[in-house]
Amino acid sequence: MSTAPIPVLELEHVGKSFGGTHALTDATIGVFAGEVHCLLGDNGAGKSTLIKVMSGIHQPTSGRVLIDGVETPLVSARFAQDRGIATVHQDVGMIPLMSVARNFFLGRELTRGRGPFRRIDMKRAREISLEHVRSMGIRRVHDADQMVGTLSGGERQALAIARAMYFGAKVLILDEPTSALGVKEASIVLKQIEVARSRGLGVVFITHNASHALAIGDRFTVLIQGRVAAAWTRGERSRNDVLDLMAGGEVVDDLFEKVTGEAAS
Amino acid sequence: MTDTPIAHVNTARRSSLAGAFVPTKIYRSPQFGALIAAVGVYVFFAVVAGPNGFLTPAATAGWVNATAELALIAIPVGVLMISGEFDLSVGSVVGASSITVALGSTVLGLPLPLVIIAALGVGALTGLVNGLIVNATRLPSFIVTLASNFILLGLALGLSRVLAGVSTVSVTFDEPWSTLFASTFFDLNVTVVWCLVVGLVAYWVLAHTRMGSWIYATGGNLDGAIKAGVPTNRVRLTLFIASGLGAALVGVLQAGLYHSGNAVQGQGFVFQAPIVAVIGGVLLVGGYGSVQGIVLGAITYGVVSIGLFYTGWTSDWLSAFIGGLLIIAVLANDAIRKSALKSGGRTRAPRARTKEGL
Numbered sequence A: 001m002s003t004a005p006i007p008v009l010e011l012e013h014v015g016k017s018f019g020g021t022h023a024l025t026d027a028t029i030g031v032f033a034g035e036v037h038c039l040l041g042d043n044g045a046g047k048s049t050l051i052k053v054m055s056g057i058h059q060p061t062s063g064r065v066l067i068d069g070v071e072t073p074l075v076s077a078r079f080a081q082d083r084g085i086a087t088v089h090q091d092v093g094m095i096p097l098m099s100v101a102r103n104f105f106l107g108r109e110l111t112r113g114r115g116p117f118r119r120i121d122m123k124r125a126r127e128i129s130l131e132h133v134r135s136m137g138i139r140r141v142h143d144a145d146q147m148v149g150t151l152s153g154g155e156r157q158a159l160a161i162a163r164a165m166y167f168g169a170k171v172l173i174l175d176e177p178t179s180a181l182g183v184k185e186a187s188i189v190l191k192q193i194e195v196a197r198s199r200g201l202g203v204v205f206i207t208h209n210a211s212h213a214l215a216i217g218d219r220f221t222v223l224i225q226g227r228v229a230a231a232w233t234r235g236e237r238s239r240n241d242v243l244d245l246m247a248g249g250e251v252v253d254d255l256f257e258k259v260t261g262e263a264a265s
Numbered sequence B: 001m002t003d004t005p006i007a008h009v010n011t012a013r014r015s016s017l018a019g020a021f022v023p024t025k026i027y028r029s030p031q032f033g034a035l036i037a038a039v040g041v042y043v044f045f046a047v048v049a050g051p052n053g054f055l056t057p058a059a060t061a062g063w064v065n066a067t068a069e070l071a072l073i074a075i076p077v078g079v080l081m082i083s084g085e086f087d088l089s090v091g092s093v094v095g096a097s098s099i100t101v102a103l104g105s106t107v108l109g110l111p112l113p114l115v116i117i118a119a120l121g122v123g124a125l126t127g128l129v130n131g132l133i134v135n136a137t138r139l140p141s142f143i144v145t146l147a148s149n150f151i152l153l154g155l156a157l158g159l160s161r162v163l164a165g166v167s168t169v170s171v172t173f174d175e176p177w178s179t180l181f182a183s184t185f186f187d188l189n190v191t192v193v194w195c196l197v198v199g200l201v202a203y204w205v206l207a208h209t210r211m212g213s214w215i216y217a218t219g220g221n222l223d224g225a226i227k228a229g230v231p232t233n234r235v236r237l238t239l240f241i242a243s244g245l246g247a248a249l250v251g252v253l254q255a256g257l258y259h260s261g262n263a264v265q266g267q268g269f270v271f272q273a274p275i276v277a278v279i280g281g282v283l284l285v286g287g288y289g290s291v292q293g294i295v296l297g298a299i300t301y302g303v304v305s306i307g308l309f310y311t312g313w314t315s316d317w318l319s320a321f322i323g324g325l326l327i328i329a330v331l332a333n334d335a336i337r338k339s340a341l342k343s344g345g346r347t348r349a350p351r352a353r354t355k356e357g358l
Helices: A047-054 A077-082 A100-104 A122-134 A153-166 A183-198 A210-216 A239-246 A253-264 B004-019 B022-027 B032-052 B057-082 B090-107 B112-137 B141-164 B177-182 B191-208 B210-220 B222-227 B232-258 B269-279 B291-311 B315-340 B350-355
Strands: A009-018 A021-031 A036-041 A062-067 A085-088 A171-175 A202-207 A219-224 A227-233 B168-170 B260-262
Touching: A009 A047, A021 A036, A021 A047, A021 A062, A021 A202, A021 A219, A021 A227, A036 A047, A036 A210, A036 A239, A047 A085, A047 A171, A047 A202, A077 A085, A085 A153, A100 A122, A100 A153, A100 B210, A122 A153, A153 A171, A153 A183, A171 A183, A183 A202, A183 A210, A202 A210, A210 A239, A219 A239, B032 B291, B032 B315, B057 B090, B057 B191, B057 B210, B057 B232, B057 B269, B057 B291, B090 B112, B090 B141, B090 B168, B090 B232, B090 B260, B090 B269, B112 B141, B112 B177, B112 B232, B177 B232, B191 B210, B191 B232, B191 B291, B210 B222, B210 B232, B222 B232, B232 B260, B269 B291, B269 B315, B291 B315
Parallel strands: A036 A202, A036 A219, A085 A171, A171 A202
Antiparallel strands: A009 A021, A009 A062, A219 A227, B168 B260
16 A cells, blocks of 8 residues: 555545434545455445445535545536446436446537537447447347346446446446346346456446355445444455444354345346 | 447447348338328228229319318427327317407407407416416316316306307308418318418427437436426416417317307317327327327327218218227327337348347
8 A cells, every 4th residue: 555546536634414413424545547346234324324425415414525646526426427426326327218328428428510400410329329338248139229127227328337437437436236136147246347447437336145245345444323433455354354344343153143144036 | 348349339330230221210110000091991981982083183172181280289289299298188279269259250249350369368378277276286187177178168158158149159250361261272261271380380399409319318317307407387377378279270270261259179189180180190298299190190080080981881881980090090009109119220130130140
């Protein structure tokens, strides 16, 4: 860590309270380019507050947000997006009855022509969207006119990630992308995370599945009751340590078995 | 994790062959059911009412005129429905627009171009108010525009009585306005030309422009559209104004063609327009549909209403016929939409897959 690069996105001693409730206290977390930062924690541990601060939806009540080492208050979600921080939510926000190409470019359509003859450049939209979705390892999608409603959960996720990367995302925040998916679908999403990392993005991967986190993570942060309970880099902790931490720090044998059983299923 | 490509490559190769199979694309398009309905009712009345003159040029002009007038209102209403909103105020806009032309020209003696602009203004203003209320309150547009339909009907009727003492006022268009709004060629009203222009513009916007994508997105997944940066309030407002303008144009055309303005005419359009849109494949909850479909829906309605007349049966049966068609249309649309959403979309080859016992 002596020659540590500057994190592309960093929260420094960030706190966030709603009224008298402290959802987040003194959280410091750095996201580095080309790394996957796993954010672990039980429900209500403050994960969603943290990612809302990262994506500009919430403004912290204390602490600083830095982009490439420069303090940059994220005043709005749009502001964060414009600075390359892309959040892909669980429901992915796709339009099911619209084509892959139109969804890919929704809100940022490529056009040609002028004045009243200005139109969507569908040919390029089809080519680009298809190329980028397929580069995520989604080979079943072979027609950009296919409706998004025909895609599986993992494929929609791939489309959302491909879209974020195409539009210049530097940081990709994935909110529980694997939690609603089966084993095969989850492995597709993990592969997408790998692709994003290999292209130099800083990925924030929120999950409560330790197996998924350990399979792909470079850095890990565990939140418990709004505080950073532990943070480490890959290889610094054993699998059992991680599982204990995720269970809220309690070392309970049957709980341990339950968690591993769940992770294996 | 790494074994999947093999199976997928196989699927892709097989499916790309199916991608060249055009009919699949056609039967899963939103207007396919509407095409069947339009052709079906036309053939039905050609057989049943053909001997009574349904196939004559006069009868053909009759249903084409009825279709054009209806489509002129149903196209903007249907596109608005694709964005997820209703406009039931179009009925009163037709009456208010026609009485505005007649009152302004005949009673107040104002120049015709001015009163035509005022009449279109009534429609645009109604749409603007509808849109602003729906955007600001997020109340269901069904209720908001139902209310504005009643308010506008009352205002038009009341003002007409105050100014003229009656609710029907005659009006005569002079050149060039009579050519634009009141002319007829070979039994075909100028309405047909307006309908073609409006239809082409609406098709262009919906199928080929950014606005078109935004309309589908606003109706298909409002939350997703907002997150993607689509200006959904602007989309709705524009479409409400377009819907008011379409109805106002029909009001002007009716005043010109029938030489009178009537504050209470046009109430039939309140439900005809959404019925035509649904027969045309527009999804009631928004997000799906096409201008081609809406026009085909209007043709279906026009053929049925004129065709029934030529059967010699009384027109009492019209409502039952339309109601039956509506139910069939809704069921067919549902099936088509589900088919379009079947895994793999329109380019999969279901037959090939089932053969392999997949």
